[in-house]
Amino acid sequence: MANIAIVTDSTAYLPEEMVKKENVTVVPLSVIFGDTAYEEETELSADAFYEMLQKQEELPTTSQPPLGKFVDVYESLANDYEAVISIHLSSGISGTYQTALTAGEAVDGIEVYGFDSEISCMPQGYYVMEASRMAEEGADIDDILQRLNDMKKTTDAYFIVDSLHHLHRGGRLTGAEALVGSLLQIKPVLHFEDKQIVPFEKVRTEKKALKRVLDLFDQAASIHGSLRATVIHANRPEKAETVKQKMQEKHPNLTIDVSCFGGVIGTHLGEGSIGIGWCSF
Template sequence: MPNIAVVTDSTAYLSKETLDKYGITVVPLSVVFGEEAYEEEVDITTDEFYKKMSESEELPTTSQPVMGTFLETFEKLGENHDAIISIHLSSGISGTYSTAVTVGETVEEVDVHCFDSEVSCAPQGYYVIEAAKMAQDGHSVDDIMTRLSEMRESMRAYFVVDNLNHLHRGGRLNGAQAIVGSLLKIKPVLHFENKLIVPFEKVRTAKKAVNRVYELLDEDAAKGEPIRATVIHAQRPEKAEEIRNHLDQKYDNLEIDISYFGPVIGTHLGEGSIGIGWYKQKD
């Protein structure tokens, strides 16, 4: 039976219980306020981050792990494992995956196989959990990587942002679009396309934006196939619970979780954002 370690980065936002249960190793990304860098979920909690961001005159920036962190992680895991599967947030929004690939090619003690989730947050976490479960069950690296690629075919993630300033600052909207959008109460529905977060549709009002995401989910859920979904929120637990209850009452083929936008992704989307992600489970 192969002894395979599973690594991810902190933007999967997996609970400590899940990490411990499946023996998953996390490499943290950081948020930077001025001259101070904080590793998310290590030096700063999500609640602390949003409080600090609301009090800060300038929006924070983000920083990926340095090569040395990956090298230390891979070499340590290589002492007791035959292979490593390293799963990371989309390479279109961060260099984390690229760094993991570069470092993995230099490590001699263990074979490192990197996977670009092409998403982030809980949908990224679903890949990690699936890989870790399969590793525990004794599947080979090839089996696991094949399954991750299968999951990617049905993985969907849509986000509704509350404040256009974060998108403007991140280069997703120009200044005029942000001003006009704010005046007209435009709520962009975002998704991942070609590994980047881009506008999917621009909808008037948050309610209509969330309803549009419901329609997109319904296109898959109405087929009756087993689907695992997650509601992701930035400091809006009540709204997330409301959405989960709505989906739970409507569908009997959905397994529905609630997750959150932590510091790094929250830097780009802003407080108040809501997302729904899902993928087709094995029958």
Template sequence: MVKTAIVTDTTAFLDQDMIKTFNVYEVPLSVIFDGKAYREGIDMTAAAFYEKLETEQALPTTSQPPVGAFVSLFEQLKEDGYTDVVSVHLSSKISGTYQTAMSAARMVEGLTVHGFDSEISSAPQAFFVQTAAEMVRDGADATHIIATLQQLKEKACAYFMVDDLNHLRRGGRLSGAQALIGGLLQIKPILHFEDGTIVPFEKVRTEKKALNRILSMLYADIDAGKVTRVAVIHANRPDRAEALKQEIEAYNKTLEIRTGYFSPVIGTHLGVGSLGIGWH
């Protein structure tokens, strides 16, 4: 009898209700401050991470899960009677997590692991996980699930607004001069995922204009009937994220809309104060 498990990583930042409802399995990535590693959601909460990020002088680094973490999980799933796994992960262009999961899959006999590179992360990645879990609940097989996720990938959108250009500078993504000029001009770059990589989309002056630009793209897709789920994602700005959620709900009350943090690993790249909206 076929029995399928759903596996993902902690950058999807699933809420506990979803994990319990759909019995999803997570493998944590880590952030490293001053040589000490903290596993997302286990050793450090998102709120604690952002508090620490604001006080640390050195930018933290990130680390993918060790292959042994996936091997142990896959072995346990096999012992629990699972025959198949759908393993959904953040973009392979920004982390080796997907490749590590696939390497672990080849080490475990008697279990078929179907990998899915979301080419994105955070809440849009969670959308894929939720869809896969719902399909398992409804009796779909892993091959059909992967095919459906591939179709959804073509429709997924996510745009991020970075609050502090100096954070991008510290991470090597902007020169000091660019950050200084951008800061003086109040430039709030809009970023998005393109071919699995975080790249600039537009440079906009002021946060309000940046968010209005993202909302205009969302509303255009809503009006075209292309949107069923929306997520507002934030780097330690829960009040602003909730306000954006309410603004979107006022525009369309039929959508499933949630708020959540950028996980610490993604927050390391974007910085405190960043905001994003994802939909599909």
């Protein structure tokens, strides 16, 4: 039975207790303001990112971890572990997963098994939490990967973008589209499809958009029963808590977390965004 380590990247935005677990290692992506790159979570917290974002005229950019970072992590883990399950944000929006696989092939003394979460943020983190738990209980690689693939069947997330101006600045909307959409109070609802973040619906007003996403969650809960959910926010903790309370009142037996869009994902969605994600647990 292999002694298994779990590796993920910073876009899982794991709670602190998971980051401190002995068998979990987090490899950071970076946010770049001007000529300065910051590793998110370690050098740039979510709060610090949004504070900097408000002061900048130009949007930051993001970058995946360098190959050498993964090589160093795997070589270090080889001292204590026989195998690694490396769980990463969707390969459709970042090359991080492929870089992790390439690094695994370059390291001797430890077997690296990649898992493409096909999603990001706390739903990605749920895979990490489950893999870590199973590894600690002595499950083997095949059982853990099978469980993660089973979880994929019920994992979903929807994001409500607050600012069309932000999408325009990022080159995702023309100026005319952003202007008209803002005048009409359009709130795009996005989700992951075929590993990429794509439009799901355009809804007028945030209230209606949130109701739409909550209805989707209610449908999933009625079908799958035991789900774990998270409300994800981009610098809107009070709103996230309000949404969580509303969900908890309707589903008192479910575990519902509050998590954040950190710097990397926040760069692409924009401050003020709200998301809801879930999976079977």
